[in-house]
Each structure stands twice: as C-alpha cells, then as structure tokens.
Amino acid sequence: MITEQDLVHLRRCVELATRAVEAGDEPFGSVLVGQEGEVLLEDHNHVSGGDLTRHPELAIALWAVDHLTPVERAGATVYTSGEHCPMCAAAHGWVGLGRIVIASSSEQLTGWLGELGAPPAPVAPLPITTVVPSAVVAGPVPELAEPVRALHARSHARD
Template identity: 65%
Template sequence: MVDDTDLRHLRRAVELAAEALAAGDEPFGSLLVAADGTVLFEDHNHVAGGDGTQHPEFAIARWSTTRMTPAERAAATVYTSGEHCAMCSAAHGWAGLGRIVYASSSAQLVSWLEEWGVPAGPVRALPVNDVVPGVEVEGPVEALAEEVRALQAHFHDRD
C-alpha cells in the first residue's frame, strides 16, 4: 500500500526525472531511502552521453553494495519515476535491495511510446517481478504516472 511518505518520495523521483529532462536526458529519476526514512542516494538518468547503462536504479544498486550491509539493503526502499527496466531489476535483485515503489509502469511507457510511434528500446520491457521474483513492488501511482507521461511526451516531442 502506498502511503503519504511513499508519495512524498515518489514526487521527488518525478522531480529528478524533470531535472534529467532539463539537462537534455531521458526523464527518469530515483532515490534510495533507508528503513528509518533517511534519503541515502538520489540520481537521474545520464544516458545522453551514449552509455545506455547510466540509469539511476543501476547507480543505486552499485552505490548500495559498497555502503550498506545486506540487512540495510533489504530494509531499504527504492522510489522511482518509472518501473525498473530488466537491467535495473537484475541489479536490484543482485544487490539484495528491498521494496520498489514506482510512479509509472513499464507497460505504461511501452503503450505511450507505441501511441507516439517511438521505436521500442533494445531491451524488452518486463515487470520487475518477472526478473526478480519475490521483491515487493508497488505501482503504478496513477496521479504521478500522468506527470511522468507528460515528461516522456516532452522528451519525445509529443506534447
């Protein structure tokens, strides 16, 4: 169940996605929050330079493995503007991170891109639990998904 604290962190993830867009990058943003509510790490996409692996969720997984114990990682939550791609889901699983809460789903993104005539990416869009069975996942959150859709539309010149 998504509560007010989750919504606050999800709003920040969407803000980070907007920051990515303002910087000329794909609009995705994510943050890592400890069990006690402390924001430990936040970032947005950095793929505009040509490295398609520079997703914030992947950065979170790498960061967490060198700075957190396995128990701390398992108790943490990743908030993200868009559901993890398969690469980021795998990194999340290998790092042993806990719950994921996202504003918009991969299925929504695929649908929007199809609607706009934008070619699919090089990796199949899969639900997180298809890649990492058992991790707790919450989303999409429809009110914020519409904001993410608007950011994606702007990035793809469809607004």
C-alpha cells in the same frame, strides 16, 4: 499499499526525472531511502552521453553495495518514476535491495512510447517481478501517471 511518505519520495522522483529532461536526458529519477526513512541517494538518468546503462536504479544498486550492509540493503526502499528495466531489476535483485515503489509501470511506458511513435527499446519491457520473482513492488500511482507521461512526451518531442 502506497503511503503518504511514499508519495513524497515518488514526487521527488518525478522532480529528478524533470531535471533529467532539462539536462537532455530521458525522464527517469530515483531515490534510495533507508529503513529509518532517511534519503540515502538521489539520481536521474544520464544516458545522453552515449552510455545507455547509466540508469538511476543501476547507480543506486552499485552505490548500495559499496555503502550498505546486506541487512541495510534489504531494509531500504527504492522509489522510482518508472518501473525498473530488466537490467536494473536484475541489479536490484542481485544486491538484495528491499521494496520498490514505482510511479509508473513498464506497461504504461510502452503504451506512451507507442503513442509517441518512439522506436521500441532494445530490451524487453518486463515487469520487475518477472526478472526478480521475490521483489516487493508497489505502484504504479495513478495521480503521477500524467506528469510522467508528459515528461516522456517532452523528451521524445526533441528527438
């Protein structure tokens, strides 16, 4: 179930994804929210420098290990403009982060990129729960699909 508060954080993720595109990066943005509802960390993709592992979901997992207890990590929620890739899903599972709320799915992204003629990603676009079977995932959110798709189109138009 997606709440109004979830939508607030997901819209922020789309804003961060927009910032990423404006900086020449791929359109992904993520927010980590603590169990009391406080925003703990925001980030967007930073892969344009050549390190293709610089995903915001991985940055959140690494930050969480350094700054949160296992109980705090389990009570936190990760919001993201696009479903975690397998690398980020694995990091999420390994560090014990809680719920994940996605604006768009890997299945949607795969379809959009195919329509745009983009080459396939080097890593299979697996659902988070295939990588982390115990993960609690909410989304995608239909009302955010078009804005996220438009960001991918904008990003791939410059390639």
